Amino acid sequence: MRPLRLFHASDIHFGGENEAAVAGAARWLVDNPVDLAIISGDLTREGMPKEFAAARAWLDALPVPVVVTAGNHDVPYFNIPYRALMPWTRFKRWLGHLVTPPPVEGLAYAGVNTARGVQPRANWSKGQISRAQVRRAIARISTGPEGTLRLVTCHHPLVEVLGGPMTGNVWGGAGAAEAFTASKVDLVLTGHIHTPFVQPYPFGDGRTYAVGAGTLSIRERGVAPSFNAIDIEAGSVTVTAQQWTGTRYEPYRTWQVDRRTPPPPERVEAVPPPQIDDVLIGADG
């Protein structure tokens, strides 16, 4: 396979974005082209039209292909009837054309919306993933030749992050993570907790990794604004969290993890040439 390079940002929260960090990320992409930029939700702060317009303008100006998923802040946050009845009308209007990426050689992609406008629990901002969503995602990524990177993006971490500053508390999350591991998904990209991390799911062969991006907003949770640069090679994935220093991006943490090794090619047993005696016996018999 050819190496792939991805840009993974999340929780930009336009309306409450760190303006310098957001502008700096766009400049970084000019200097460091990638195959795909992935934004894993919470593009806005309160789901307001002017916030979606700012998100759209920034995304449209990026010099690389872009794909987005929705987050819990991408609904009309404080308009409860609107949020309950039409949670995704604005998101679809402004960003709906960006939920499917253009074809990228070597990449099989599925985006899943784990956010909901309302839920039958007090904290509606936590995540949910249904079995039907998991099935559809697996169907979408189960394509491509050996070595294809199988990637799922959603907003909430499906399994809680050790030492994370908050929870995703995703209904259906553990089952989804187990199913993605069994289906040989390589990476599940998320946001929501505003902190970068990489950890394997505790299921199956341990080769499906949860990757979280930090925030590019002013709502920091113990880590400066950051995004992830993800380099994929045949045997490894390297995630580098690039942190905003106030004037530029610098590597903050790097994780390198092993990819699944492809099964060895089928061995074809060499057939020995017939011995002269065998040929004579065969002719006589």
Ligand SMILES: [Fe+2]
């Ligand atoms: Fe967020």
Ligand SMILES: [Fe+2]
């Ligand atoms: Fe969120």
